[in-house]
Amino acid sequence: MRLRALLDSDALGLRLLGGEDELDRSVRGVMTTDLRDPSRYLSGGELVLTGLAWRRDAADSEPFVRILVAAGVAALAAGEAELGTVPDDLVVACARHRLPLFAVNESVAFATVTEHVVRQVSGERAGDLAAVVDRHRRMMTSGPAGGGPDVVLDLLGSDLDLRAWVLSSTGRAIAGSNLSGPALPAEVRATLAAEHLAASRAGRRGPYRATVDGTAYSLFPIHGWGHRPAASGGGRGSTVASRDVRETVLSDWLLAVEADAGDWPDERLDLLRGVAQLIAVERDRRDAARTVRRRLAQEVLELVQTGAASAEIAARLRVAAPVLLPGLGAAPHWQVVVARVEWDEVGGRPAGPSAEEVRGTRAGEIDGGPVAQTLLEEILVAPPPSSSDRGHPQSSGPDQSDRIAVAHTGEEAIALVPLPAVSAEHDGSESGLHAEALLEAVRGPLSAGLSDDGRLTLGVSAAVHSAEGLRGALEEARHARRVAAARPGRVCAAGHQELASHVLLLPFVPDDVRRAFTARLLDPLRDYDRRHRAELIPTLEAFLDCDGSWTRCANRLHLHVNTLRYRVGRIEQLTGRDLSRLEDKLDFFLALRMS
Numbered sequence: 394m395r396l397r398a399l400l401d402s403d404a405l406g407l408r409l410l411g412g413e414d415e416l417d418r419s420v421r422g423v424m425t426t427d428l429r430d431p432s433r434y435l436s437g438g439e440l441v442l443t444g445l446a447w448r449r450d451a452a453d454s455e456p457f458v459r460i461l462v463a464a465g466v467a468a469l470a471a472g473e474a475e476l477g478t479v480p481d482d483l484v485v486a487c488a489r490h491r492l493p494l495f496a497v498n499e500s501v502a503f504a505t506v507t508e509h510v511v512r513q514v515s516g517e518r519a520g521d522l523a524a525v526v527d528r529h530r531r532m533m534t535s536g537p538a539g540g541g542p543d544v545v546l547d548l549l550g551s552d553l554d555l556r557a558w559v560l561s562s563t564g565r566a567i568a569g570s571n572l573s574g575p576a577l578p579a580e581v582r583a584t585l586a587a588e589h590l591a592a593s594r595a596g597r598r599g600p601y602r603a604t605v606d607g608t609a610y611s612l613f614p615i616h617g618w619g620h621r622p623a624a625s626g627g628g629r630g631s632t633v634a635s636r637d638v639r640e641t642v643l644s645d646w647l648l649a650v651e652a653d654a655g656d657w658p659d660e661r662l663d664l665l666r667g668v669a670q671l672i673a674v675e676r677d678r679r680d681a682a683r684t685v686r687r688r689l690a691q692e693v694l695e696l697v698q699t700g701a702a703s704a705e706i707a708a709r710l711r712v713a714a715p716v717l718l719p720g721l722g723a724a725p726h727w728q729v730v731v732a733r734v735e736w737d738e739v740g741g742r743p744a745g746p747s748a749e750e751v752r753g754t755r756a757g758e759i760d761g762g763p764v765a766q767t768l769l770e771e772i773l774v775a776p777p778p779s780s781s782d783r784g785h786p787q788s789s790g791p792d793q794s795d796r797i798a799v800a801h802t803g804e805e806a807i808a809l810v811p812l813p814a815v816s817a818e819h820d821g822s823e824s825g826l827h828a829e830a831l832l833e834a835v836r837g838p839l840s841a842g843l844s845d846d847g848r849l850t851l852g853v854s855a856a857v858h859s860a861e862g863l864r865g866a867l868e869e870a871r872h873a874r875r876v877a878a879a880r881p882g883r884v885c886a887a888g889h890q891e892l893a894s895h896v897l898l899l900p901f902v903p904d905d906v907r908r909a910f911t912a913r914l915l916d917p918l919r920d921y922d923r924r925h926r927a928e929l930i931p932t933l934e935a936f937l938d939c940d941g942s943w944t945r946c947a948n949r950l951h952l953h954v955n956t957l958r959y960r961v962g963r964i965e966q967l968t969g970r971d972l973s974r975l976e977d978k979l980d981f982f983l984a985l986r987m988s
Contacts, residue, residue: 397416407496407506411488421439440466442507454480455486458487458490459486471496545672558577560577561771563586563838568672588612590643594642600614611665612648613669616641643843644771648668693863696709717798726825726856728857728866729869730807731852732807733805765805766800769799770797828852828853828887829886840882848885850877851886852888854889910987911988915985
């Protein structure tokens, strides 16, 4: 479509502020942004919609316009809701660089402009692709009966012969075409999600190309627009992704298409990007549906943290139970999960646009609470089966995503997870979620998204049966998360089962003390092993694990008892310790745990 066609639609109500001589430019797409530097998301020919949140003073307009012109955009449309009018400095900058500028009345939602452009651009493409996009739009906006993203993917399969799936940032299957054949295996989904996150963190421009088991895929990012209200329009959907790229990457969905888009014509690429925009509307709808559950979790958390009476907390839990577990008819047990996302402040600059370039803050100043909240919701959408599910089939309750209530306070995200009441003969000691099982399927993708400057740590409490136990469960989950934080790795978790006395104590020993203690006990053994290949360290570990039993340890190591006695004697000689003494055994045990 041509730019001048935008002025012909009364529904859009756009006013031209400059660039009358450039109205014959072609528009190939649309992008909504309030980033100070959105160049990584631009491919040329777009109508850029902005709410002007990037503008702090008049000096910001010139560099913003220069970036758009360098990226080859067709025009800029600025909303009037934030400032009441489009500032003169932006008008002057656009005129200087011959960039057409439109004003968007505050009564017009950016989503309305986006839909119009996508529909009109599609209308000029060969092969009746306009009909495909129009049907996509109608299906996605016609309510529950429309079928959501699955119907969109069915149309891609039937009309364009494309097998496609919508995946979350962790590789969870959100939607898939009935025409796409067998569902993507979990391993393939996790690999595609990891490729998508790694490419996004590296600053590459989508679609990303990946090959798994000899099959080529093209990955189109589905950016969420629901992070905060836009400065223009006021209508539903008029939102923008304006947070640090490290946050948005971890929560973006992706459209995975079984095809190599490297040789696609621009028309087909634009069509798939338009489909990704339409699916983003469904993502916003699902995010909005979590608002009530988030509020319930926040209210309960505030009561717990302020020391409210158990009766008051119990009353609030009774309100939450029917919302989270409708139809079960029994007061659930509860479990608390605490998560935290932290970013390195030194050397933590992500590839591509920096945090300062994206949102005007220094690297490391990301508000980790909302990021952790989004990730924890994603992790808990479909946790592995737990013992608490025995006798309570999933089909009898709501969709798993309706059982998530996650609040955030400071840098922490805190989930209140309801569990159906276990039977009377079951003590519930092992019921509920298990820390490592939660992260098993998502560790790979999230590690790629966290790259080399981020960490996710997670702690899980035991199940509690009453409001009185909820405060203790919260502290237990926090302790477990701190234990996880003391471990190496980008994605770590710990559960209440791991809170033995030495596990609780070790994370809080200063690093220099830990290093000195382990070096004093273990370095002589390591040096000896390097020189003589004597395997004293493995022998020590096995000996302690066998509780000092000579026979069991010799059998485990496939050694003669005399050989084992020689090695233990050598350990004692090198360290000056006596492995028959409880104190020395304990010191070796702790040193091995800290090494």
